[in-house]
Amino acid sequence: MSGSDHSKKDGEKASDPVVRSFTQDGVETYEASIEGETIQWDKHLTYGHHLQIDQLLSAQRPVSDKPDEMLFIIMHQTMELWLKLMLHETRVAIAELRADELRKSAKTLARLGTIVRHMVHSWDVLATLTPPDFLTFRGVLSKASGFQSRQYRELEFLLGTKRADLILVHKDDAGAQAQLTKTLEEPSLYDEVLQVLARAGLQIPADKLERDWAQPYTPDRQVEAAWLTIYSDTETHWDLYRLGEQVTELEYYFQEWRFKHMKTVSRVIGQKMGTGGSSGVGYLIKALDLHFFPELWSMRTRMEAGPSQ
């Protein structure tokens, strides 16, 4: 460590802690004794700089003067950050599945499940917004709605629900359209899971392994039979059984997120239409029937106890 003490600046009191500066491993560093602790910080890569805190905290700009709008904005922004992480981690899981790294993908899928559970709990904060609170600023939202969330739609595509017509609402945003179209045309997480099953020797129909990925996935009896084979002999197929359970868990919590959204909306606006123009709660109820991994659910109905069970 090489360094020199900072000289006191004009106006600095004698009791102010002394800040020393020195270079450590090529990094300009500051050090001061604060509350009995020796605190160090990097001159350039500070907390605020690394996390872009100024940028982040300057993005909450209510358009009304109503105090409850801040909660509404921060709830949406934090959800968007979690959606960003989900997109990121889902892509990591897909890369691991492609490489048949099932132990690694198990860890990534566990993290994804935990993120969605956390997002489910966060609805409780928004549920403190009462109907009169919301009505103070609902008018200024005009037609803005979560329906237009690019990341949410991309995540639906990436997990396996391909609804191409929903890209339409981004017709004036070429970047969003391009990104959504790219993800629509790529294999989803479920498509990749089926490739893993096929490589492991299970009978997956050829038209599920090579197809137009932009088209919605249609459930298949032979895929259901493959999952039944796995779940009927878990010892032999332990890694695939764990994979099946982890993606089922992901859908289970994702549906809980949809349910809590629908219930929160119902609590705040009742049966009113949405700002995005849909029937509101009625539209959100329909989304509860969407499946990412359909045969993993239908297979459960057909399962029977084996000889050893």
Ligand code: HEM
């Ligand atoms: C008081 C708060 C909220 C209300 C009243 C509300 C209301 C609605 C309504 C009525 C819809 C249906 C589309 C429409 O006509 O607008 C919708 C869709 C949606 N909202 Fe919310 N929402 C709220 C909070 C949130 C939050 C915090 C998020 C987080 C990102 C969110 C994300 C979404 C998404 C992604 C959709 C599209 C769902 C789909 O297409 O299946 N909403 N919302």
